[in-house]
Amino acid sequence: MSIQKKRVKAKTVAIVGGGCAGWSLAARVDQLSANRVTLYLKEEPHTSHNWGFWQMPWLSEALSRKRAKWNSWQIITDEGIVTHRSINHAYCSISSDDWFDWCQQRFHSAATTTEVIKLPVTNTDKNILITSDHKKKYDSIYDSRPPMADKNILLQHFKGLEIKTSIPVFNSKVAVLMDFRVSQKNGIHFMYVLGYDAYTALVESTFFSTSPHREEVYDEAITDYLSRIYNVTSFEIIKSEKGIIPMGEVRPKDQNPFLYSIGSNAGAIRPSSGYAFSFIQKQIMQFLDRQTKPTTPHKKHDLMMDHIFLEVLKSHPEKAQRLFFKLARALDGDSFARFLSGEANIKDYFLVINSMPKWLFINQAVRVIIEKWKRIAKWA
Ligand SMILES: Cc1cc2nc3c(=O)[nH]c(=O)nc-3n(C[C@H](O)[C@H](O)[C@H](O)COP(=O)(O)OP(=O)(O)OC[C@H]3O[C@@H](n4cnc5c(N)ncnc54)[C@H](O)[C@@H]3O)c2cc1C
Known part of the structure; x- marks a missing residue:
């Protein structure tokens, strides 16, 4: 053919x-x-x-x-810390x-x-x-x-501050991709910390929920986090960034x-x-x-898995940090980087699927399939 x-x-x-x-x-x-x-x-x-x-x-x-660039990164939850290392796939x-x-x-x-x-x-x-x-x-x-x-999809919304502290507190060797040791009352919430040197870092308060928050919510979350986790109460703001990204x-x-x-x-x-x-x-x-028309860079099965994962997060936001922790713990640095870059191999997929709670995902997968069928039936 x-x-x-x-x-x-x-x-x-x-x-x-x-x-x-x-x-x-x-x-x-x-x-x-x-x-x-x-x-x-x-x-x-x-x-x-x-x-x-x-x-x-x-x-x-x-x-x-x-x-x-960082050859190590972490996912931190109440349950523990997963540290990944990768030489081939540094986080940049x-x-x-x-x-x-x-x-x-x-x-x-x-x-x-x-x-x-x-x-x-x-x-x-x-x-x-x-x-x-x-x-x-x-x-x-x-x-x-x-x-x-x-209208009703999850949004990733965030505000980040690049800051300078007067004391050396940041680790420029390890990026913190998700630190869930923050309030979860306004939606799935974590901090993203990129330490550029011991004094300088991007600290970003990131939420997954269906609507963004007032700017003070992110600011207060960053201030509280820096004081609790890094013992930093005063800092200089070099610049800030914010965004709202559709997850769907x-x-x-x-x-x-x-x-x-x-x-x-x-x-x-x-x-x-x-x-x-x-x-x-x-x-x-x-x-x-x-030399073709532009198409989606994602594989169909990645999109399907994402869809199911996001539906699980939407219906069970309280399980988010546990799910991210399990996912990160099941993979090493290379497989984690490959999975998140759309380059997962069969073994990586097996590890990802195996790390997730089966009934929760099967249940959600069935709902997603029924939803799809309903849409097809409506168009027919
Ligand atoms: C603050 C922030 C941080 C992010 N961090 C990351 C990250 O760490 N890693 C990552 O992979 N992704 C990140 N993203 C997500 C992603 O990379 C961006 O959303 C990316 O910029 C999308 O590129 P784009 O060109 O599709 O859209 P955009 O970059 O948003 O570009 C759209 C362009 O269209 C223009 N435009 C709008 N309306 C019109 C019009 N009527 N006529 C002409 N032009 C128009 C806008 O001016 C804009 O320049 C981040 C996004 C933001 C906002």
Whole structure:
């Protein structure tokens, strides 16, 4: 059987949106087989943040521009601490400013003719360029504007502070990916701590729940955590970052069939973790290498497992930290990194499935399947 793949041979290309996906594609503009590429940006106040990812073969460019890397990381719960180590798949952090600088240099020095068009911030999603006129103007339009998500899905919402302390308290050798020793009264809640040196760290209060909180909730949680766990009561804030990431199915707001969605607009966010940077790079490389339309970078069975896992978290939030602890304890550093980067092998899947409480997941899997059937029946 031969699989026909649609080749995207374009002369003029537009990329809409200058976030992670838009700029990451713009950096590889010479691989688009285009004569001219236009990047449409929305004029917005400058914000910067960090992207964490595990070192993987498709991330060598990001790796060489990383701010820091950790060969060990921890998941901490009331039950205990799991420490993972990995030489091959270190946990890395890159600043969005550094990544965008690299992308911009590549875009502006490309052999392909490139231009940037800035759109005033008053433009809404409705009045932006994508009309039939643009369809005539461009052979391909890659759309990285943010997608829509269902109302009742879980959100990962967080605020992080990069801080400097006057006493040396942080461990720059071990990243803390999840520390559940925080109040759970406002939803599934953990701290994420990346120690850059003994005095400097990103400390992020992260929740999984269906709606975000007032800013004070994250601020108070960080202050309380630093004082209880690190004995730090005063610190200098260097910068802050915040975000709301959908943990579930999303779809493009603009469903025009001539648009190629990329990035989170094409489902690049891994639903169960909110990680997207690595998957966006994977997605872009895959479709450029294969000269096909962009598709989801996730495997179908990863999405199915995530769906079931998220349904379990939604119906049993009180079990969250136990589930993350069991999952982390069942894996070593390499398998954990592979699983969260969409590269799990059969043994990794076996370990993951085996670590989860069977009846809870079977019960939820049955519900998910019934839900799917109901939806199919409704459409039929
Ligand atoms: C603070 C923060 C920290 C994160 N940390 C991590 C992390 O550690 N690891 C990780 O893997 N992921 C992380 N993520 C998640 C993920 O990497 C990001 O959401 C990622 O930026 C998604 O890329 P994107 O290009 O799809 O969307 P975005 O980066 O959001 O880009 C969308 C772009 O579309 C533009 N836009 C919107 N409307 C219009 C319009 N009408 N016309 C033109 N342009 C428009 C916006 O200006 C924006 O530039 C983080 C997200 C945030 C917000």
